[in-house]
Every structure is written in structure tokens, then in C-alpha cells.
Amino acid sequence: MRYALLSDIHANLPALHAVLADIDDRSNVDATYHLGDLTGYAPWPNEVVALLREREIPGIAGNYDSTVATDYKHCGCKADSPHEEELSHLSYEWTRSHVTAETKRYLASLPFRIDIRPFGGHASGPTITLVHGNQTLNTVYVTEDRPDSFLEKMARNVGALPADVICFGHTHKPWQRVVGGIQFINTGSVGRPKDGDWRACYVLLSMEATGARVEFVRVPYDVDEAARAIHESKLPDEFAEVLKSGGAGAATSSAAS
Numbered sequence: 629m630r631y632a633l634l635s636d637i638h639a640n641l642p643a644l645h646a647v648l649a650d651i652d653d654r655s656n657v658d659a660t661y662h663l664g665d666l667t668g669y670a671p672w673p674n675e676v677v678a679l680l681r682e683r684e685i686p687g688i689a690g691n692y693d694s695t696v697a698t699d700y701k702h703c704g705c706k707a708d709s710p711h712e713e714e715l716s717h718l719s720y721e722w723t724r725s726h727v728t729a730e731t732k733r734y735l736a737s738l739p740f741r742i743d744i745r746p747f748g749g750h751a752s753g754p755t756i757t758l759v760h761g762n763q764t765l766n767t768v769y770v771t772e773d774r775p776d777s778f779l780e781k782m783a784r785n786v787g788a789l790p791a792d793v794i795c796f797g798h799t800h801k802p803w804q805r806v807v808g809g810i811q812f813i814n815t816g817s818v819g820r821p822k823d824g825d826w827r828a829c830y831v832l833l834s835m836e837a838t839g840a841r842v843e844f845v846r847v848p849y850d851v852d853e854a855a856r857a858i859h860e861s862k863l864p865d866e867f868a869e870v871l872k873s874g875g876a877g878a879a880t881s882s883a884a885s
Contacts, residue, residue: 629746630656631756633815633831635663635797636690639723640819640871641672643828644679646849647818650830657832661742663797664690664760666735667727668703669719669820670854670871671861676819677731689738690760690798691767696724697736704767715864722863740766746835754791754835761798770796770814772803779807793833793840800875802829802844811840822875826851 632651637644651657662685667673673696680687689697691704703720707713727735741763747753761768763786770782788794790809801823802816816829823829827846834841855868 629658629835631744631746631833631835632657632660633663633758633795633813633833634660634685634687634818635760635815635830636665636800636817636820637662637676638665638668638692638817638819639670639673639676640828640854641670641675641679642851642853643819643847643849644676646847647828647830648679648683650845650847654832660685661744661758662687663758663795663815664688664738664766665692665797666690667696667731668692668723669863669867671726671857671863673723673727674731677734681734686742687738688742688758688760689735689740689766691765692720692723693735693738694740694766695720696727697732697738699724706767706769715866718864719867722861754793754840755788756793756795756833756835757786757788759786759794759796761796766798769799770812771799772801772805772814776807779805779810779812782812783808783810791839793835795831795833802831804842811842813842816844820870820875822870824874824876826872826874 666676695703705716707716742758744756760766762770788810793811795813797815800817802814804813815831818828821829827848830845832843851871854871858868
């Protein structure tokens, strides 16, 4: 079985279109899932949700999705400076005021976690667990510098066993590591990368008899179209520069998740 995993689209419709086209061009993708944060920071929250629903792509709720759905006081994002915190609030209020009631209902319906049994549930075999942050909250950042002890605790709380796979997003930076025989995969970001590469990022996960094989796929898209749309909206102009720089410019922000 081969899965395409998309996270942190963040209302970037051109990036999502490019990634889905790339997946469509591949003949060996059995299923596609999203790992949340469909909204925020770009001007197409309703269109992104509608496209995922049209394509019948299942997935989970990111922090941005569950906070928008419940009208929480803020997006649950982390900010490293007062300016970044201000930007995150501006994005959240813009998004809340522009999502439709139907979009909110869909966001509220998303589960917190999905477990996939690629070889069926009738026999023992690996489990793929999808969460947005970690197994407790969708606001927790599982960054690459987390120690093995943190990941071991995460695996215990998930109930993971050797050969299982735990996938997550939220940080917008792709990475993978094996700890205790368990594969940990951060799927990066489709719509707002922060690793210095502006191209959309998603994961192809192949579950084979010999174990899990991971490929991080980078897809170019019309980033200028996305930037123009941000400038034409009342979202902060800094968000366009974050897209163009892949999060490496002066406007980079931990508030981007």
C-alpha cells in the first residue's frame, strides 16, 4: 500500500491543486489523507475544504481547524515575538470571518486521530497513526530536535509497536527518524513551508513487507498567484513573503501553524 499524506495546506489553493495533480500523475497511490490545518494565512479556506471534500480525501483536525470550528479565543499557534503573535491573531480573525457555516461544520467533524491498518485489521501487522501535533494535543510541536525520550513517550501513549509509523505535521518542516523500531514522520507543509524551500511538500509512504519507505515530494506551484491573492485580501502582506521565501525571509514565524 502506498499513501499520499498532506498537511498544513493553510488555505493555499494553488499549492493544493499542484500537489493533487502530482498525486494524480502517479499510478501507484492507493489512498490520500490530510493531516489538518486546512485554513489560515491564505485567502482560500472555503475553496480548500470544498476541494478536499469533492475529492473525498479523509483527514484529521489541525489546531487551526478545531479552533476555527469552535470559535476558540485564538488559533493555538506558537509565536516567538509580539509582532508574530499580532500576525497570528490577524490571520485567525480574518479566517473566522470568512469561513462559511458549511466549512465550519466540516472542520468540526474532523477526527483528532486516524489509525490505518495497511494490511487489514484481521491479522497482526503495522499501524499508521495520523495526528496533527502529538497524541495529546494538536497544538504540540514535534520538532526534529526532540530527544528520543520524547518520541519514545509519544509512541507509548499512542500504543505503537516496532514497525508502526506515526505521522504528524504542525511544524511545517519535514523530517523522519526511527526510534525503537517505530518510524516518526513529519510530513512538512503543502501550503506554507518553513524549511527554506518554497515548493509544496507532501509525503509518499509505502508500506512493504520489509517495512515503511518514505519519500518527501516537493512540488512547484504558482506562488506568485498565491502572493497576489494575499496582497489583494486584507491578510497581512508578510504572509506573501513567507510563501515566496519558504519561511526563510524576515517574516518567518512559528505562528505559522
